Amino acid sequence: MAAVIKTGGKQYRVEKDQVLKVEKLNTEPGEQVVFEDVLMMSEGGDIKIGTPNVENATVTAEVLTQGRSRKIIVFKKKRRQNYRRTAGHRQHETTIKIIGIDSVKKVANKKVAATSEVAKKEVAKAAEKKPAAKKAVAEKKPVAKKAVVKKTPAKKVDTK
Numbered sequence: 001m002a003a004v005i006k007t008g009g010k011q012y013r014v015e016k017d018q019v020l021k022v023e024k025l026n027t028e029p030g031e032q033v034v035f036e037d038v039l040m041m042s043e044g045g046d047i048k049i050g051t052p053n054v055e056n057a058t059v060t061a062e063v064l065t066q067g068r069s070r071k072i073i074v075f076k077k078k079r080r081q082n083y084r085r086t087a088g089h090r091q092h093e094t095t096i097k098i099i100g101i102d103s104v105k106k107v108a109n110k111k112v113a114a115t116s117e118v119a120k121k122e123v124a125k126a127a128e129k130k131p132a133a134k135k136a137v138a139e140k141k142p143v144a145k146k147a148v149v150k151k152t153p154a155k156k157v158d159t160k
Helices: 105-128
Strands: 002-007 010-015 019-023 032-035 038-043 046-049 057-068 072-078 083-089 092-103
Touching: 002 032, 002 057, 010 019, 010 092, 038 057, 038 092
Parallel strands: none
Antiparallel strands: 002 010, 002 038, 019 092, 032 057, 038 046, 057 092, 072 083
16 A cells, blocks of 8 residues: 655555655654645555545654754855855754554544534524514604805995
8 A cells, every 4th residue: 555645735646654854844753643635645556636636535644853964065166256155954854663544534524424423413502592583663853954155145245
C-alpha cells in the first residue's frame, strides 16, 4: 500500500515502514503525527485519487528526530567591485517513520451517523425554542409644515 501525502508545501510518496525527512513539524521525538492531506492512495491494483484529498484517508507517522539539514553556501559577487558576500543556511527538518496508511471509511461512517443524530437533536431543540418577540414598530408622526414667509422685494431707489 502506498500513498502520496502533502506536508510542508511538498508532496511525498510514502509506504509503510519508510523513513523520510520532511519540513519541520512542531512535535517532540517519539510522538505520532497524523497526515490528513492524502492526495492519492494505491492498494494493490486499486488506485484512489483525491479531489484534492482522498476522503477519510490518513497516514500515521512517528517522529524520530528533529534536526537541521546540511549547510547550503550562499555566495554573492559583483565583478570589478570587490563585492563578495558569503552566507550559509541550514533548514530545519523532521525525520519521520511511516507507521500506517489507513482508509477509515467504517469509522468515519460511524462518526457521521453519531454526529447526524446529535445534529437532529440540536435542530429539534432549536425548533422548540420560541421565535424572538417582534419589536413594536413606532408609527411615524406627520411632520408639521413650516409656514413660508414671503419676502417683499426691496424697493428700488432712483438715483438719477
